[in-house]
Amino acid sequence: AEPEVEDDSEQLEPRPPVVTVMGHVDHGKTSLLDAIRKTDVAAREAGGITQHIGAYQVTVDGHRVTFIDTPGHEAFTALRARGAQVTDIAVIVVAADDGVMPQTLEAIDHARAAGVPIIVAVNKIDRENADPQRVRAELAAKNLTPVEWGGDTEFVDVSAKTGQGLDQLLETIVTLAELSELRANPNAPASGTVIESRLDTGRGPVATLLVQRGTLRLGDPIVAGTQAGRVRAMTDYRGERLKEAGPGTPVEVLGFDGVPEAGDRFRVVESEREARRLAQERAQRLKQEALARQMRRRVSLEDVLARAERGERQLNLIVKADVTGSLEAIVDEIAKLPQDEVTVNVIREGVGGITESDVMLAAASDAVIIGFNVRPVGGAAAAAQREGVEIRTYSVIYQVAEDLKAAMEGLLEPEQVEEVLGVAEVRAIFRASRIGTIAGCYVREGTIRRGARARLVRDGTVVYDGRIASLRRFKDDVREVQAGLECGLTLENFQDVKEGDVIEAYEVREVEKKLA
Numbered sequence: 001a002e003p004e005v006e007d008d009s010e011q012l013e014p015r016p017p018v019v020t021v022m023g024h025v026d027h028g029k030t031s032l033l034d035a036i037r038k039t040d041v042a043a044r045e046a047g048g049i050t051q052h053i054g055a056y057q058v059t060v061d062g063h064r065v066t067f068i069d070t071p072g073h074e075a076f077t078a079l080r081a082r083g084a085q086v087t088d089i090a091v092i093v094v095a096a097d098d099g100v101m102p103q104t105l106e107a108i109d110h111a112r113a114a115g116v117p118i119i120v121a122v123n124k125i126d127r128e129n130a131d132p133q134r135v136r137a138e139l140a141a142k143n144l145t146p147v148e149w150g151g152d153t154e155f156v157d158v159s160a161k162t163g164q165g166l167d168q169l170l171e172t173i174v175t176l177a178e179l180s181e182l183r184a185n186p187n188a189p190a191s192g193t194v195i196e197s198r199l200d201t202g203r204g205p206v207a208t209l210l211v212q213r214g215t216l217r218l219g220d221p222i223v224a225g226t227q228a229g230r231v232r233a234m235t236d237y238r239g240e241r242l243k244e245a246g247p248g249t250p251v252e253v254l255g256f257d258g259v260p261e262a263g264d265r266f267r268v269v270e271s272e273r274e275a276r277r278l279a280q281e282r283a284q285r286l287k288q289e290a291l292a293r294q295m296r297r298r299v300s301l302e303d304v305l306a307r308a309e310r311g312e313r314q315l316n317l318i319v320k321a322d323v324t325g326s327l328e329a330i331v332d333e334i335a336k337l338p339q340d341e342v343t344v345n346v347i348r349e350g351v352g353g354i355t356e357s358d359v360m361l362a363a364a365s366d367a368v369i370i371g372f373n374v375r376p377v378g379g380a381a382a383a384a385q386r387e388g389v390e391i392r393t394y395s396v397i398y399q400v401a402e403d404l405k406a407a408m409e410g411l412l413e414p415e416q417v418e419e420v421l422g423v424a425e426v427r428a429i430f431r432a433s434r435i436g437t438i439a440g441c442y443v444r445e446g447t448i449r450r451g452a453r454a455r456l457v458r459d460g461t462v463v464y465d466g467r468i469a470s471l472r473r474f475k476d477d478v479r480e481v482q483a484g485l486e487c488g489l490t491l492e493n494f495q496d497v498k499e500g501d502v503i504e505a506y507e508v509r510e511v512e513k514k515l516a
């Protein structure tokens, strides 16, 4: 991410809070967001034609509040996994007739991991079998103790259906926001986060942006992730055209060359040319990172420990186990670990398979997942690969603690880590009677080195793993060839190279798992 600019305190002005609504499925997130939107008189007067742009605002006693209009923690976590922190307050919705459910707890984990204050909306209190006190008791048992019981979590009873309690919920949000003293500098080039995006057949790429700093203006050259452009049109959630938008404001913007991704940071720059340059630079970097990640495969325990060496002395863990008994035993063991060098923090514990939600939480919080007699389920394994999250599975309880302790104390055997040196595309094939098949290559990234280990990838599959036997540039034998240049190479004991193949040169290093 780009370096965040620090503003002087005298440049800062109050800004609206940004609220995300999360909770278990069917507990009423969507209904609540709709009901809150309808409380806004201004929106109703504007004709009430509210379009879905992924976020909206309401005015409460003269204070504006911004709601992210994508219910559920998936969006929240996806944004956070990409480094974007947009939420100031999390409203956790719990249906009063159903009580605390697994996704309620997940939502709480996510809010806590992000350090976002929580307000509990106890919904559906119009229902006959509603039991708001039970919800309070269940959450108090999870360390969310209601203010009225001497704790510090605000609970508000609401009904998305009848509208009961909505005003109180909004007032609670405003009060909490005031305590948080949310401020931003409106007099700066705008920057913020892409909340939603899509390709509209008529209008081209459409992006909902949340301005977080500065003021976005019509005509501004802009870059978001790998996409550049200029703000050609800007509307608010009511579909009204805007000329400018300050901090805390969500706007729908036309004018990007392509579709930026939700979670991408955006910022206004000097010129469209500069925007294009930055977008390209970013695309290049992402490609390299993806490649490196694919080869390295994971954010592993030693990465976490390496960060600890740099002073970030926190090891976040997600622990999943087959039964409550083993889960408790493991968490107890972890709690007993010596924590003078590194603080071990179990950010989620649960019974059952490792889910995609576990992986996304791990990705967002730099956590390692510990599985005891459980395995990844659904899309979890694929997500772990994609996000670079390490999953360690065990079947003996004491080994979990042993392993962590060993890792923390630097007693683990050095581990072999792969690093990509360079990538070359095979563009032509030559056959030489004595040498064999020579691959005429273009080096796309990094450096290709003679003698290096190499893999040959054909249609996404590794078909050879060996070494680069010889390397030539024009007629000369060379030791290495850099990106952007062409070369001819042969692979050890392999003649079946074809045009279109990709050759990855790599090396294997031993990494010491050791703390300073």
Ligand code: GDP
Pocket: 023, 024, 025, 026, 027, 028, 029, 030, 031, 032, 071, 123, 124, 125, 126, 127, 158, 159, 160, 161, 162
């Ligand atoms: P989500 O999955 O959390 O977004 O939940 P929805 O907003 O889709 O609501 C799930 C169901 O509960 C729908 O049938 C709603 O009509 C109903 N519902 C939501 N809020 C209330 C409420 O306050 N009272 C009653 N009686 N029903 C509600």
